[in-house]
Amino acid sequence: MNQRTARRSLVAAAAVAALACLQPARARAADAEACFTASEEGQRLRDDGHLRDARARFIACGAAACPALVRSDCAGWLSDVTARVPTLILSAQDEQGQDVADVQVTLDGARLAARLDGKAVEVDPGEHVLRFERAGSAPVALRLVVREGEKLRRVSARLARPATARAGAATPGGGAVAPGGGAIAPREDEAASPPASSLLLPIALGGVAAAGGVAYAALGLSARADADRLRTTCAPRCAEADVDAVRTKVIAANVAFGVGVAALGGAVAALLLRGPMPAAPAAAVHVVPLPGGVAAALGARF
Structure with a gap:
C-alpha cells in the first residue's frame, strides 16, 4: 500500500467517525425540539380548557429523553391538569x-x-x-x-x-297492549278524564236548579204584582180568596227556590265526587234566611 492509498483510508475513517458522532447529536436535538413543542402545545390546550389533550402533551414532554428543565416544568403542569380533569x-x-x-x-x-x-x-x-x-x-x-x-x-x-311502540292495541280497560303482549297503563291524561256518563247527574241537577230559579222568579214577580194590586184597590178589606191566592204564589215561589238551591248543591257535589277533574274550581252555595223567604249565593274559587 503506497502513501496515497493510506492517506485516503485515514480520511475515510475520520469522516465515518465524524458522522457517527453527529447522528446522536442530531437525534438529541430533534428529541429536544419535540419536547419543547409538546410543552408549548400542552400549555395552550390547558388554557383553552382541553385538559385531557393537555395532559397527553405534558406526559410527552416529561419523558426521560427531554431536557431536565422541560421535564421539571411538565411534571408540575401534569400534576395540576390531572387534578383539574372532571x-x-x-x-x-x-x-x-x-x-x-x-x-x-x-x-x-x-x-x-x-x-x-x-x-x-x-x-x-x-x-x-x-x-x-x-x-x-x-x-x-x-x-x-x-x-x-x-x-x-x-x-x-x-x-x-x-x-x-307503546301505542299498541286498545284493551277493554282503556290501556294498550304492548308488542310482547304485556299491558301498558293508560296515559295520565286518559286516566284523568272521567267518562261522559258521569256528567249526566250533574247536568240533570243543574237543569232542575235552573228550572227552580225560573219558577221562583216568575211566581215571585206574579205574587208581588198581585199584592200591589190588592193594596191599591181593596186593602185592608180584600177578599180572603184573593189574599190566599197571593200567599199561595209566595209559598210556591219559596218552594221553587228551595228546590233550585238543593238541586244546585247536588250538582256541585256530584261534580266534586265524580273523580279527578283537571283544574276544577271550588264552589259553595250560601243560603241566608230573609223575611218572607230566603236568599242564596253561589261562590267559586279559581
Whole structure:
C-alpha cells in the first residue's frame, strides 16, 4: 500500500467517525425540539380548557429523553391538569327502573362509552350534551355544565320505548297492549278524564236548579204584582180568596227556590265526587234566611 492509498483510508475513517458522532447529536436535538413543542402545545390546550389533550402533551414532554428543565416544568403542569380533569359516572335505567348496561353514550357527538360499566370517565370542563342510546329505546339527550375539578359526578338517564311502540292495541280497560303482549297503563291524561256518563247527574241537577230559579222568579214577580194590586184597590178589606191566592204564589215561589238551591248543591257535589277533574274550581252555595223567604249565593274559587 503506497502513501496515497493510506492517506485516503485515514480520511475515510475520520469522516465515518465524524458522522457517527453527529447522528446522536442530531437525534438529541430533534428529541429536544419535540419536547419543547409538546410543552408549548400542552400549555395552550390547558388554557383553552382541553385538559385531557393537555395532559397527553405534558406526559410527552416529561419523558426521560427531554431536557431536565422541560421535564421539571411538565411534571408540575401534569400534576395540576390531572387534578383539574372532571370525571363522570354514567348510568341508565329502563322503564321499570332497573339498571341497564347495553347503552352507548356520546359526548357532543363523539363516542364516550360503548357500554356502561360503572367506571368513571374523564371529560373536559364546559357545557356538553350527553346522548344515551339503547336498542329498542328512545334516545335521551342530557345537557349539562361540567366544572373543573368535579370528580365522580353521577349522571343518569331513564330510557323508555318509543311512543309508537307503546301505542299498541286498545284493551277493554282503556290501556294498550304492548308488542310482547304485556299491558301498558293508560296515559295520565286518559286516566284523568272521567267518562261522559258521569256528567249526566250533574247536568240533570243543574237543569232542575235552573228550572227552580225560573219558577221562583216568575211566581215571585206574579205574587208581588198581585199584592200591589190588592193594596191599591181593596186593602185592608180584600177578599180572603184573593189574599190566599197571593200567599199561595209566595209559598210556591219559596218552594221553587228551595228546590233550585238543593238541586244546585247536588250538582256541585256530584261534580266534586265524580273523580279527578283537571283544574276544577271550588264552589259553595250560601243560603241566608230573609223575611218572607230566603236568599242564596253561589261562590267559586279559581
